[in-house]
Amino acid sequence: xxxxxxxxxxxxxxxxxxxxxxxxxxxxxxxxxxxxxxxxxxxxxxxxxxxxxxxxxxxxxxxxxxxxxxxxxxxxxxxxxxxxxxxxxxxxxxxxxxxxxxxxxxxxxxxxxxxxxxxxxxxxxxxxxxxxxxxxxxxxxxxxxxxxxx
Amino acid sequence: xxxxxxxxxxxxxxxxxxxxxxxxxxxxxxxxxxxxxxxxxxxxxxxxxxxxxxxxxxxxxxxxxxxxxxxxxxxxxxxxxxxxxxxxxxxxxxxxxxxxxxxxxxxxxxxxxxxxxxxxxxxxxxxxxxxxxxxxxxxxxxxxxxxxxxxxxxxxxxxxxxxxxxxxxxxxxxxxxxxxxxxxxxxxxxxxxxxxxxxxxxxxxxxxxx
Numbered sequence: 001x002x003x004x005x006x007x008x009x010x011x012x013x014x015x016x017x018x019x020x021x022x023x024x025x026x027x028x029x030x031x032x033x034x035x036x037x038x039x040x041x042x043x044x045x046x047x048x049x050x051x052x053x054x055x056x057x058x059x060x061x062x063x064x065x066x067x068x069x070x071x072x073x074x075x076x077x078x079x080x081x082x083x084x085x086x087x088x089x090x091x092x093x094x095x096x097x098x099x100x101x102x103x104x105x106x107x108x109x110x111x112x113x114x115x116x117x118x119x120x121x122x123x124x125x126x127x128x129x130x131x132x133x134x135x136x137x138x139x140x141x142x143x144x145x146x147x148x149x150x
Numbered sequence: 151x152x153x154x155x156x157x158x159x160x161x162x163x164x165x166x167x168x169x170x171x172x173x174x175x176x177x178x179x180x181x182x183x184x185x186x187x188x189x190x191x192x193x194x195x196x197x198x199x200x201x202x203x204x205x206x207x208x209x210x211x212x213x214x215x216x217x218x219x220x221x222x223x224x225x226x227x228x229x230x231x232x233x234x235x236x237x238x239x240x241x242x243x244x245x246x247x248x249x250x251x252x253x254x255x256x257x258x259x260x261x262x263x264x265x266x267x268x269x270x271x272x273x274x275x276x277x278x279x280x281x282x283x284x285x286x287x288x289x290x291x292x293x294x295x296x297x298x299x300x301x302x303x304x305x306x307x308x309x310x311x312x313x314x315x316x317x318x319x320x321x322x323x324x325x326x327x328x329x330x331x332x333x334x335x336x337x338x339x340x341x342x343x344x345x346x347x348x349x350x351x352x353x354x355x356x357x358x359x360x
Binding site: 094095101102103107110111115116118119120121122123124125126127128129130131132137139140141142143145148 | 306332335336339
């Protein structure tokens with residue numbers, strides 16, 4: 001387990017270079033981006049993924065892998081609420097993930113905030129429910145639904 | 151090899167697609183017009199713009215409508231084309247006529263054999279697992295003989311086309327997204343300047359700058 005909060009770029013590099021696989025948990029996306037910008041974790045991840053490290057993520061970790069996190073925000077959880085002026089994600093993929101689709105607990109956030117924010121966005125959107133994942137190999141993607149064995 | 155180009159509105163991305171299809175395939179292409187044959191489509195300016203953009207990208211098409219065709223006819227008349235484009239329009243009517251004529255099996259087989267599949271909107275939705283997510287009363291009423299809403303299943307996701315277009319905003323906001331807010335298919339929201347290139351079981355989404 002590892003938390004990048006308060007770490008320096010050198011520390012991150014020294015602590016994580018031995019790992020061949022990274023999992024980024026769900027949670028607070030703008031907070032994650034703020035920390036990732038403060039210690040250059042964003043660039044570190046890009047370099048490691050480029051070099052072959054496996055990247056696995058959930059929710060916030062999937063959103064931040066994309067080109068921009070802002071359309072996934074909601075009041076109190078917008079990039080600006082964390083002093084972030086550049087909401088670009090890690091840019092590992094060119095699409096934005098909308099996670100937890102179909103989850104009734106998330107419906108209000110989607111219809112009140114995320115969908116209106118996304119409607120004029122220039123990015124493609126991949127909409128995933130909790131039973132699906134996107135496997136990305138270089139530039140090629142595949143969506144897998146674990147319930148359907150596809 | 152399965153090779154598809156799924157678009158929301160082909161006229162904005164045809165120039166890119168044209169660079170990815172062999173000249174011989176572009177010159178041996180069939181243009182399926184059935185989605186605009188539901189007798190409701192009267193203003194077809196967008197269709198002519200799509201056709202013109204594809205021609206400018208080097209495609210040479212013969213037009214074909216599967217309405218009231220039978221399987222053997224379809225097989226004998228269009229099996230030699232190496233590239234197929236399916237127009238936008240009424241996905242319900244397209245699927246109804248696809249079911250009646252056996253066109254679904256035909257397309258699946260030809261795509262498996264390597265025929266290039268290019269589509270706009272209705273043709274893109276039809277390529278997926280189910281067209282029900284784009285249900286609209288005014289289009290379903292024109293397909294009274296539709297048996298079910300299962301698509302061609304060339305891909306395992308549903309494309310929601312014209313994302314971001316002002317004229318579609320009300321439909322998306324008032325009905326369409328609430329209708330699909332459930333844990334069924336993966337969805338891709340695609341605007342008119344994007345297309346999905348599918349090669350076998352993987353895909354890549356491209357954005358073409360205006």
